[in-house]
Amino acid sequence: MRWWRPSVTLLGTVLLFGTPIEGQVIPLGQRSFNEQVLRPSGQPVIPLYEGWYENADGTSDICFGYFNLNTDEAVDIPLGPNNFIEPKEFDGMQPTHFDRVPEANYRRHFCVFTVTVPRDFGQGRVVWTLGGRGEALSTPGKVIPPYVLDEPDAEARGVIAPVLKLEADGPQFRGRSGFTAATRTVAAGDDLELTVWVDHPAPRSWVGWSMHQGPAQVEFSRAEIQVDQSTGSGTITARFSEPGEYLMRVQSIYSTTSFEYHCCWTNGYVPVTVTR
Incomplete structure (x- = not known):
């Protein structure tokens, strides 16, 4: 079994969450990553890089999930300037609808889609960016050993x-x-x-x-x-x-x-x- 931490960045900065005050939408740079940041609505959706695995043909699939910080609000972000993947050749399969945080113990949405990269992808990165609520959140998908997944x-x-x-x-x-x-x-x-x-x-x-x-x-x-x-x-x-x-x-x-x-x-x- 392999362990890792899902990866996300905020405008190039490590994502940190702090303790919120009731009814307040806390800037992402002031948060600590725990359930105290959840609110009924008004919060952003965080894109998450889950890891990767190799396919039989030598290509690799990179997994992405998301964390909607809203307990009551589903969020819709159309493909475009607030929901895109770079390089552009990998853009298009990401979700545009983000269900509210699950009530179950897993609390987020795991690997809802994958991106297939070629055998020679090397140290390249596939970056998924979500915006639309005043904060641009990006997560870089990489094919590196610490993030390899068991599959299937x-x-x-x-x-x-x-x-x-x-x-x-x-x-x-x-x-x-x-x-x-x-x-x-x-x-x-x-x-x-x-x-x-x-x-x-x-x-x-x-x-x-x-x-x-x-x-x-x-x-x-x-x-x-x-x-x-x-x-x-x-x-x-x-x-x-x-x-x-x-x-x-x-x-x-x-x-x-x-x-x-x-x-x-x-x-x-x-x-x-x-x-x-």
Whole structure:
């Protein structure tokens, strides 16, 4: 098992948090990184570099997650000057919708997307920047030994990532690099069924759905479910408030307590075209 500290910078300075006063939005440079900085709304979203792992073809995937410091407020930051990745060739897969801080013990959103870098990336950096609330936050993704991740298994802990399918006869996939399914189409205001098939040795596996990208709101019948291995699948519905192009994200892990060990789960993505 490997340990590291997620990396983030504030305008080139190490991110420190201090103790807030009730109702106050504290400048990031005065904070210490603990739950005392959480507020119902008005706080920024912190991009996080989680680590990296090597692929079979010699390329590497860099993992990014985020920490929304708001307990009640989801934050939307469109792709553009307040939500971008450099070098530009890696821009575009990052989320634009940031769910509020989870009530569960893991308290943040782990490795919600990856960026694939070439074999010869060396000491290069992939930098994700979020802004829009008066503070520009950047996190540099690097392929360096201290940040290597177990993927898709953690042999020392005997943990493996679930195998998922997003269609009954669709391809199986496993791990954080994920898989993007075929585009679904639904009218605004109608329910869209989203089913995931899960294969894992554990009796039950956690499945969580989120909006990854999109221009308006999505309402899930259940954002989190437990899938029994005996049935092997779980279905929810999503209802979209406005037309547009959306991207849903699904994550599955045998237990959410394993997020803190940074292994092992699977990401999947479902594009949705919403019509009038």
